[in-house]
Amino acid sequence: MTPQALAAAPAGRTTVHRRPLSFGRFVAEAQNRGALVVQPRMGFSGPALMRAGLLATKGAADAVVGTMTIDSYTRVSDEASAVRALNSGVPLNGFPITSYSPHTSRWVLDGVRDAGFPVQIRHGSARPQRIVTALARLGLDATEGGPVSYCLPYGRTPLLDSVRNWQESCEFLAGLRATGAEPHLETFGGCMLGQLCPPGLLVAISALEALFFHRAGLRSISLSYAQQTNAAQDRDAVHALRRLAGEFLPDTDWHIVLYTYMGLYPQTRSGSLDLLERSAELAVETGAARLIVKTVAEAHRIPTVAENVEALRVAARAASRHRAAAGPGTLPDPPAAADNAVYAEARALVEAVLNLDDDLGQALLKAFARGYLDVPFCLHPDNAGRSRSRIDGSGRLTWSEIGAMPLGPVRDRGRRLTAAGLFDALSFVQRRHDRTLPPSVPRTPLPPAARRPAAHRQHTQEVAP
Numbered sequence: 001m002t003p004q005a006l007a008a009a010p011a012g013r014t015t016v017h018r019r020p021l022s023f024g025r026f027v028a029e030a031q032n033r034g035a036l037v038v039q040p041r042m043g044f045s046g047p048a049l050m051r052a053g054l055l056a057t058k059g060a061a062d063a064v065v066g067t068m069t070i071d072s073y074t075r076v077s078d079e080a081s082a083v084r085a086l087n088s089g090v091p092l093n094g095f096p097i098t099s100y101s102p103h104t105s106r107w108v109l110d111g112v113r114d115a116g117f118p119v120q121i122r123h124g125s126a127r128p129q130r131i132v133t134a135l136a137r138l139g140l141d142a143t144e145g146g147p148v149s150y151c152l153p154y155g156r157t158p159l160l161d162s163v164r165n166w167q168e169s170c171e172f173l174a175g176l177r178a179t180g181a182e183p184h185l186e187t188f189g190g191c192m193l194g195q196l197c198p199p200g201l202l203v204a205i206s207a208l209e210a211l212f213f214h215r216a217g218l219r220s221i222s223l224s225y226a227q228q229t230n231a232a233q234d235r236d237a238v239h240a241l242r243r244l245a246g247e248f249l250p251d252t253d254w255h256i257v258l259y260t261y262m263g264l265y266p267q268t269r270s271g272s273l274d275l276l277e278r279s280a281e282l283a284v285e286t287g288a289a290r291l292i293v294k295t296v297a298e299a300h301r302i303p304t305v306a307e308n309v310e311a312l313r314v315a316a317r318a319a320s321r322h323r324a325a326a327g328p329g330t331l332p333d334p335p336a337a338a339d340n341a342v343y344a345e346a347r348a349l350v351e352a353v354l355n356l357d358d359d360l361g362q363a364l365l366k367a368f369a370r371g372y373l374d375v376p377f378c379l380h381p382d383n384a385g386r387s388r389s390r391i392d393g394s395g396r397l398t399w400s401e402i403g404a405m406p407l408g409p410v411r412d413r414g415r416r417l418t419a420a421g422l423f424d425a426l427s428f429v430q431r432r433h434d435r436t437l438p439p440s441v442p443r444t445p446l447p448p449a450a451r452r453p454a455a456h457r458q459h460t461q462e463v464a465p
Contacts, residue, residue, distance in 0.1 A: 021115040023065070023142035023184035024220035024253040027289050030063035031255065036283055036319035037290040040308040041122065043069025043094035045086065050095050051108045053305045058117045060309045061316035065290065066113065069094045070123035070131060076155070077127050093302065097121065097134045105138050118142060120186070126150050126157040128169045141176055144186035144224075146209035148364060148373075152380040153193050159368055159382040163361040167216060174217030182220045185213045186257055190225035190241065192375055194262030196425055198389050198397040199228060199237035200345030200407070205373065207244040207350055210254070212360050219252050222290065226259040227279045229428055230395040233342065238286035240343035244350065255289035258282060260315075264430040265298035271433035272296040276311060277318035284322045286337075291315055299430070345407055349373065352406045371404030377422075390417060391425050395432075 021029075030037045038061050044050045054066045071094035073082040082096040097105060113119045120142040121135045128145060135143060151162035173183040189205035206223045213221050223245050225238055238256060245254050260279040266272045276294060283291045293311040295303040303311075352372050357363040367373040371384035378385065386403030399407065400417075417425060 021118065022182040022220065023118045023120065024182060024222075024255070026063075026065070026115075026118050027222070027255050028253065031289040034323060035063040036280065036288075036316065036323075037063040037065055038280075038312045038315045038319075039065040039120070039290060039292050040067050040303075040312060041069055041292060041294075042067050042303070042305070042308050043071065043122070045071060045092035045095060047100065047104050047108050049305075051112060053308070054108070054112045054117075054119065056305045056309050057312060058112065060312040063316075064117065064312060066117055066119035068097065068108075068119060068121050070121065070125070071096050072124075074098055074131065075123045075125035075127075077125075077130060079130075094123075097138075098130045102134075102137055105134075109138060109140075113140075120144065120184075124150055124154055126154065126162040127165050129165060129172070132169045132172055136172070136176060141173070141181045141183040142186075143173075143184075144188055144222075146187050146189050146205075147212060147361065148205055148209060148368075149188035149192055152375055152378050152383055156381060159365060159380075163364060166212070167361055170213055170216030170218060177217070177219070182253070183218060184220040184222065185218050186222040187213070187224050190223065191259055191262055193378060194226060195228070195429075196263075196389050196391075196397065197376060198345075198399055199225075199233055199240075199342045201349065201373070201375065201405075202226065202228075203237055203241045203244065203342060203346035204349035204353075206241060207248060207346065208353055208360070208364065210245065211248050212364070214249055214252055215360055221249065221252055221254045222257045223254060224257050224259060225288075227261045227282060228397055229391055230397070231278065231282060233396045234282055235286055235337070236340040236342040238282070238288055239337040240340060240346050242287060243338035243343055244346060248350075256287065257290040257292060258286075258288040259292045260294040261429055264427050265294060266430050266433040267299045268434050269296045271430075271435075272298065273314055275429065275433050276314055280315040280318035281322040284319050284326070291319070348406055372406060374403045374405055388417065391428055395428070 027037050040057055042053050044053055050068065057064055057066060071082060071092035073092065074096045079099045082092060082099045085092055109119065119140060121131065121140060122144055123131050125131055132143060147163040147166035151157055151159055173185060176183045187206045187209040189209040190202045192202055192205055202225060206225060210221050210223050223241055225241055228234055238258065242256055258279060260276055266275055273296065280291055293315045295307040295311040297303040297307050353363050353367045356366040368382050371386060374384040374387040376387045376389045384403050386401060387405060388401040389397055390400045392398050
């Protein structure tokens with residue numbers, strides 16, 4: 001690609017192009033016909049490879065959403081470094097949407113995105129304004145993130161700035177409704193740090209971010225939750241999230257998006273595929289409409305296009321088998337299933353935050369300042385850092401310290417993790433699915449994560465520097 005082709009998209013008025021079927025409606029129609037929508041976390045810096053990846057995943061299953069994951073330079077608004085890398089032939093870990101010309105990006109999408117294959121932009125930015133402007137210029141209207149979930153885990157951007165940036169971005173996206181579009185925004189709050197965060201807090205942050213989007217004018221929203229360490233607890237969590245969405249988003253087209261486990265992934269092929277299939281089954285059992293998949297390469301490197309296609313097919317087949325085996329009318333009833341401890345904890349956190357200020361952005365800032373929301377093992381300066389969690393004997397995530405969060409007494413209070421204990425907890429799912437490793441696959445050694453919480457090393461495909 002020549003340097004001329006890498007010129008940043010021109011500033012000025014955004015030209016919005018005619019859009020096919022909306023993202024939210026595509027997911028709803030797939031769910032109505034009994035299909036789980038599957039989606040990769042795929043992003044490449046080369047336009048030809050990005051286009052090839054989209055084309056390959058497009059036909060991988062009955063209902064697939066395309067993904068263009070943005071590179072790490074772009075997510076921190078460092079387009080100059082992105083352009084230098086591209087001009088030097090250095091591949092990035094995603095597609096630099098604000099550095100390529102609109103002509104180049106449109107070529108990537110031309111004949112690929114259509115009514116049967118919506119494309120979502122995924123990034124990881126606490127400063128998403130240029131990204132959402134660029135995606136709108138291309139006629140796209142689906143992305144994800146949030147003022148909390150795309151700030152605390154990823155850097156040191158002040159939460160105050162992130163809230164302001166996301167307010168502007170949400171209002172910009174909501175403004176696209178005047179053009180006839182129905183922009184879609186997905187919360188990332190249910191995936192905070194990817195692991196070792198008890199589900200009550202994940203559900204609460206996901207619900208609060210969805211409400212933040214709603215108050216900014218968006219009416220097509222998905223609420224995320226990441227598969228954790230115990231299937232029964234995960235079922236409770238997704239049902240709780242569905243109940244909160246029904247309570248707080250009554251005039252909204254919403255759905256639940258489940259993420260296959262985001263922490264240290266199994267190193268063996270059999271362990272990886274087994275964990276992926278379990279996540280597909282969890283989605284079916286809980287009424288989640290969309291699944292973000294992981295591949296057999298997650299523990300080792302960025303996946304290839306072929307590995308992404310395989311993951312989509314494996315997940316879709318597992319969901320179909322599980323739905324058929326369950327039979328019509330045999331899956332849990334969400335309203336009844338939502339009457340559980342995760343819902344009670346999440347509801348208490350949501351209400352505590354909403355009572356702080358009528359402006360939800362201000363309420364979130366006050367909640368973190370007072371420790372009402374406190375993410376365990378998160379080193380961001382605006383996080384109180386007084387909460388801690390552990391995995392109990394049944395594999396459930398529980399609190400050992402809650403700081404100032406309004407959650408009542410803690411059963412395992414004071415049981416603080418050592419460095420070795422933290423690493424054991426972080427590798428719990430990996431070890432459970434890799435019961436036996438062949439001699440050629442070494443077990444993961446104790447990494448620097450034992451000295452600095454490894455929860456900060458997640459999402460290498462999406463946002464690693």
